[in-house]
Amino acid sequence: MNVLITGASGFLGGHLVQTLRGQKQFSLYALDRHYYEFAHCSVANYLLYGEMQKSPSEFSSEIVDGLTRNGIQAVDAIVHSAAMSSFSGCEDQPEAAERANVHFTEAISRVAKHYGAYLIYISTDLVFDGCPAAPQGGFSETDVPNPSSVYAQTKLRGERFVEELSVNGVVLRVSLLYGGPAGRNGGPLHWIVSAVSSNSKVKAFVDEWRTPLYVLDLVTIIERCLDMKPFGLFHCAGSERVSRPEFMKVIFQSLGADEALIEGCSRLEASGPRRPEDVSLCAQRLQGELGFSPTPLSQGISLSLRGFHR
Numbered sequence: 007m008n009v010l011i012t013g014a015s016g017f018l019g020g021h022l023v024q025t026l027r028g029q030k031q032f033s034l035y036a037l038d039r040h041y042y043e044f045a046h047c048s049v050a051n052y053l054l055y056g057e058m059q060k061s062p063s064e065f066s067s068e069i070v071d072g073l074t075r076n077g078i079q080a081v082d083a084i085v086h087s088a089a090m091s092s093f094s095g096c097e098d099q100p101e102a103a104e105r106a107n108v109h110f111t112e113a114i115s116r117v118a119k120h121y122g123a124y125l126i127y128i129s130t131d132l133v134f135d136g137c138p139a140a141p142q143g144g145f146s147e148t149d150v151p152n153p154s155s156v157y158a159q160t161k162l163r164g165e166r167f168v169e170e171l172s173v174n175g176v177v178l179r180v181s182l183l184y185g186g187p188a189g190r191n192g193g194p195l196h197w198i199v200s201a202v203s204s205n206s207k208v209k210a211f212v213d214e215w216r217t218p219l220y221v222l223d224l225v226t227i228i229e230r231c232l233d234m235k236p237f238g239l240f241h242c243a244g245s246e247r248v249s250r251p252e253f254m255k256v257i258f259q260s261l262g263a264d265e266a267l268i269e270g271c272s273r274l275e276a277s278g279p280r281r282p283e284d285v286s287l288c289a290q291r292l293q294g295e296l297g298f299s300p301t302p303l304s305q306g307i308s309l310s311l312r313g314f315h316r
């Protein structure tokens with residue numbers, strides 16, 4: 007199966023490439039803006055593309071031409087993980103966010119349509135603004151999104167292309183991800199591990215709740231999608247709803263660090279766009295249809311932290 011991955015230099019994309027490249031049934035092609043040291047490997051082929059300035063249909067033709075030039079005539083599946091993922095970055099540069107999260111997603115959906123490929127689009131829990139807060143058990147696929155930030159608005163508009171272009175595929179709406187180091191920036195636990203090793207205080211919002219998902223659980227979900235090819239919208243989340251300090255506590259306990267270094271503060275004090283209070287997701291549909299069961303948070307954290315001690 008020829009699988010194309012976008013955002014391979016990112017946290018999720020990096021983990022995805024590391025896991026799938028060892029499997030014989032996949033020929034992996036990673037679309038990347040740059041060519042990184044870590045990306046060099048024999049079975050994942052890295053194809054470069056520039057910053058998108060063209061229209062989505064021109065860009066999709068360019069990607070198809072690029073694939074053809076590299077001898078790739080068929081693409082069976084695409085995992086579209088690339089995004090401008092910085093909450094405040096999107097707010098500061100809404101046009102860049104529009105290009106990355108909306109136009110690029112349209113271009114990739116057109117590429118999927120061209121090849122008749124199965125598309126997996128990675129979206130976010132933040133399409134809900136958490137106001138009112140998530141219902142007991144979390145937001146489900148039938149709840150109506152109400153994004154309040156540029157990041158979330160552009161990600162939601164990206165979701166619509168999978169639907170509007172009638173692409174065969176799924177939208178995976180994902181909760182806050184955590185995991186071991188991967189990608190250009192090292193991933194979300196990197197800065198916490200650094201702070202702990204230098205005995206620095208870490209701030210955590212006492213009024214923000216999430217259902218964090220272990221990144222390798224998401225990789226498993228993606229593998230199941232590639233195998234079973236479900237259709238439609240799925241919420242992907244861990245089974246525990248925690249506040250930021252509770253999440254931080256699990257990390258500190260696993261590191262054997264002093265929990266007094268965790269400093270509670272309010273998300274209302276943070277600069278930039280208003281951060282949603284509670285965007286917990288309910289992953290029951292995923293559990294029922296794909297037989298997915300999430301790794302418990304404390305286990306996922308301890309598995310993640312092993313990656314920092316190698």
Ligand SMILES: NC(=O)c1ccc[n+]([C@@H]2O[C@H](COP(=O)([O-])OP(=O)(O)OC[C@H]3O[C@@H](n4cnc5c(N)ncnc54)[C@H](OP(=O)(O)O)[C@@H]3O)[C@@H](O)[C@H]2O)c1
Nearest residue numbers: 013015016017018039087088089090091106130180182183
């Ligand atoms: N991390 C989370 O907690 C979380 C939660 C929910 C949903 N998600 C979604 O999951 C996906 C992966 O997130 P992540 O945490 O792996 O993000 P990440 O580490 O920031 O990686 C983002 C990837 O997208 C690429 N990218 C950024 N801007 C781009 C642009 N303008 N054009 C093309 N590529 C661009 C980056 O390439 P460069 O290296 O070249 O910049 C990188 O490969 C995203 O779709 C995100 O919205 C993430």
